[in-house]
Amino acid sequence: MIGIIGAMDVEVQDLIGLMPERVSETVSGIIYHRGAVEGIECVVARCGIGKVAAAVCAQTMILRYHPAALLNVGVAGGTGAGVKIGDIVISSSLVQHDMDTSALGDEKGFLSGPNIIHIPASRRLADQAVAASKSVYQPEKIHTGVIATGDQFIGDSERLGRIADEFGASACEMEGGSIAQVCYLNGTEFVVIRAISDNANEQAAVDFTEFAGRSARELTELVKNLLPRI
Numbered sequence: 001m002i003g004i005i006g007a008m009d010v011e012v013q014d015l016i017g018l019m020p021e022r023v024s025e026t027v028s029g030i031i032y033h034r035g036a037v038e039g040i041e042c043v044v045a046r047c048g049i050g051k052v053a054a055a056v057c058a059q060t061m062i063l064r065y066h067p068a069a070l071l072n073v074g075v076a077g078g079t080g081a082g083v084k085i086g087d088i089v090i091s092s093s094l095v096q097h098d099m100d101t102s103a104l105g106d107e108k109g110f111l112s113g114p115n116i117i118h119i120p121a122s123r124r125l126a127d128q129a130v131a132a133s134k135s136v137y138q139p140e141k142i143h144t145g146v147i148a149t150g151d152q153f154i155g156d157s158e159r160l161g162r163i164a165d166e167f168g169a170s171a172c173e174m175e176g177g178s179i180a181q182v183c184y185l186n187g188t189e190f191v192v193i194r195a196i197s198d199n200a201n202e203q204a205a206v207d208f209t210e211f212a213g214r215s216a217r218e219l220t221e222l223v224k225n226l227l228p229r230i
């Protein structure tokens with residue numbers, strides 16, 4: 001069983017549509033759809049936006065369905081030079097850019113508990129995601145890098161610059177780092193795959209509205225290619 005989490009309908013609706021004989025169950029307000037995608041048993045859920053919603057969903061999925069691996073798919077703001085709208089970023093690691101106990105002497109992003117800043121994604125899954133992306137995206141559109149998560153939609157070049165500099169991030173979004181932490185605590189293999197919908201700058205809200213749907217739908221093709229490889 002493979003778990004797939006997206007925050008918004010547009011990020012998971014095509015995948016759910018690919019499960020004709022699905023069984024659905026609601027837990028804590030989140031609907032979990034079980035069925036086969038491309039012949040692979042999956043559980044797919046739309047968690048809602050932000051770190052708490054994502055953590056609730058990931059933990060429930062792990063306890064209830066015991067997925068062998070968890071994928072977080074969706075859109076993100078591109079933070080790095082050369083990461084453009086329509087590109088994809090596959091996680092090497094996740095950081096929570098809004099986790100800040102620096103007033104107590106910690107480094108920014110430090111996660112007490114795991115006692116690390118960067119939660120590494122599965123190298124195996126990331127490599128398979130890169131391989132699966134090659135038939136969907138041009139090579140220059142495929143990136144691997146740090147993905148930064150926080151409970152903020154970033155639409156400000158200065159804030160974006162700080163996130164990119166402090167954490168070496170290629171993309172910013174609002175769930176991946178929290179799903180990563182839940183997976184880390186449970187020993188569940190995971191990778192985050194994000195299609196870029198905007199550049200997290202002053203133009204971000206307009207670009208997000210225009211491109212999120214298309215970017216998310218393109219990603220479904222990648223996930224279809226990836227599932228048989230896991």
Ligand code: ADE
Pocket residue numbers: 075076077152153154155172173174197198199200201204208
């Ligand atoms: N998801 C898509 N674009 C984003 C942005 N600019 N900030 C946070 N999450 C996003």
